[in-house]
Amino acid sequence: MHLMDNCCDQCTHSAATPCPDYLLCRTTGPLCHESDACKEHIAAAITRVTYGDGDLRITVGMSTCGLAAGAQAVYDAVHALIQERGLPAKLVPVGCMGCCYAEVLLEIQRQGYPAAIYDHVDAQRVPPIVDAYLCGDVSGAFALRSKTGQLTGEAEVPLLSELEFFQGQVRDAIENCGVIDPTSIEEYLIHGGYQALTHVFQDLTPDAVIAEVAAAKLRGRGGAGFPTGLKWQLCRQAPADHKYVICNADEGDPGAFMNRLTAEGDPHKVLEGLIIAAYAIGASKGYIFVRAEKPLMAQRFQAAVAAARRYGLLGDAILASAFHLDVDVVLSAGAFVCGEETGMMAAIEGKRAMPRPRPPFPATQGLWHRPTTINNVETLAHVPRILAHGAAAFTRVGTPRSAGTKVYCLTGKIARTGAVEVPLGTTLRRVLFELGGGILAGKAFKAVQTGGPSGGCLPSQFLDLPLDYETLQAAGSIMGSGGIVVLDETTCIVDLARYFLTFTTAESCGKCTPCRDGLEQMLALLTRITEGQGRAGDLEQLQRLSETICDASLCALGRTAPNPVLTTLTHFRAEYEAHIHEKRCPAHVCAALVQGYHVVAARCIACGRCLPACPVAAIALRERPALPGDTGVRTAVIDAETCIKCGHCARICPVAAIEREW
């Protein structure tokens, strides 16, 4: 018997003939009918969900990040080993638990014993890891989920919660990521999934749902921080024959991947939140709008929607209520501006994703002119807990104005890259230096970039900033979706500002002039500065353009596009000035400001690869005086007169013997 199947003839639940107690029957009980035999069947089915027919569970982190680190080869190796040895194991591809820096992650657990997690696993390490664990030895593991004293080496391996990366994390939205099989509705269910939905349908009116979410002070996690309860309230009050609910999974901020991680690791949680949102506002149709560049996320959502439909959690008379809802997964064709809500609705309607002025707001006139609520993936992922455990449980952490937790993605020049979920109000310093382990390779901290192309760069004086919506805005940046890109001394701020303007210029939808033409002018100025052609007055011109674009653009993307320039002009003006007045790039990044290239003779192995790489034949091999411990006495030499400073030779050199001169 599968967990989702009816246990006996007394169970009549199906998608066509729903039973209000279906989900409780499958999990915690009480059953809709008294039967000890059925209780045993169900308990056995629950165990089988975790361990299959054996007593061993092996999981491999196979989110996009895991796959990029080589998880498929590890999965294949585990699969082969299970076949070869006939191991009684259930092999499960799971999502990412957030510690991307340690990928590929493999977790192994025998029923009744602590689970051991291994980091940086490759295919060769699989057999010894599995063998050692099966012999009761966990030494060398990355972390344990619990300690019982049953296994050798437990003392020397930390608990997962003891790792610095996890200390201070409070997990809600991503609690199941890396733990459960995202393709299995059964695994979500036995981890408490869809309990909130049952409670909502059995006990709460839509208004009571909205009141609970409002009391939890949940705010939109997509960036603007609009109160979710109020958003639902406005949409509920709008009269209409049809209403729509949209899950914004068009995660477009570069440096942010919490939505991908959430949806790839635990799509049902988001879907449960979406169904509850639809119930609250009275929507009969839902859309999950997924970014084209994140295909695995779309697959996971499609599978989750299909499973929910199969078991009657979507469709007509959900769990025997009067409520019906269908959900479609819509694949974005790729445009940053789809993240703007009116742009996204245009895309779903089949048009170019051009924003329109608001008001009217989507809550009253949205998709096909009908009231529409749009919530971000992470916002919806918080909803089940609020309804299952109450608003008070949610507001236990966070700040008075911003309750609950927020997922941040740590990337760039930081030791531990990945995603962390911490209470709102946690300081940047705590996140970066305690959880994130500080700056990579002992370099000096320079700034963090938050909020993607609409955000800003904050230097070290903001490290003790408690992160929430208001504090970030007051500092000149924004929360955005929560991407934190760490910059060290080797990052050029002017180049980074130019990078963001390249982004926003290319992504401008072209509808309004300030954004379409203004950003192009800003980009031209920044490009000139990074190419050593900057002039006095450029910075003032940048400032003026920025202010005009902020004031006059139609949508939030245009209005915030100058932020990367404005914050860096405030905090890193000297770096701009060095480019303009001294024609110097202090971070040694802007290639046009390179003075030239030279060969470090002691390192050169005279392989000759740089000779044909040079487009102007400026390199020759010459005799040189012997050096101590020498293997050859020839070296490449670059003729500075002929050299066009293209840098091909430095890129191609196998021993990094060609250096730039700044």
Next chain:
Amino acid sequence: MVNEAATSISIVDDAFARVKDQTPLDSALIPLLQAVQNALGYLPAPALQRIARLLHLSESQVLGVATFYHQFQLRPTGQHVITLCQGTACHVANANEIHQFLVQHLQIPPDDDTSPDGVFTIQRVRCLGACSLAPILKIDDDIYGHVTLPKLPRILAHYTQHDRTKRAPTPSANTEAHPHAPHG
């Protein structure tokens, strides 16, 4: 070319059969374009004309949408598509150098994105969302993290030398990745 036009029209017709009940009908435009793009790697003109006719849209409306979104290509791509991430984390991890290297290594002509032998097309995308393993690139559906210039020729060779059935072996991400990352 005649064949390709016929193929593209039958792809449109097949896809249209699946969405023809969608209301309003013009919301099927992007799914139809995606069906053709996924099948052929680009949008041939006959397919666009067919879509316009089926959805009662003008050809300019269809072309307007096709040129607005990054996913759609109006020219055929090479046999393998290299998708190069240019997100912020990849940018600060020198993704530009990877692009320059690929352009040079594959002899991509200026103002083009496909190698002269038609094997590789380079596409730059905003962010693949695997920022923690930057710099990232994808070749077809295989994703590679912590890409460095010395690893690239070996990865590329895998797609030219073999009748490939699986991705190139992971360039030992485990030993080379983040040598300085302390364990949590």
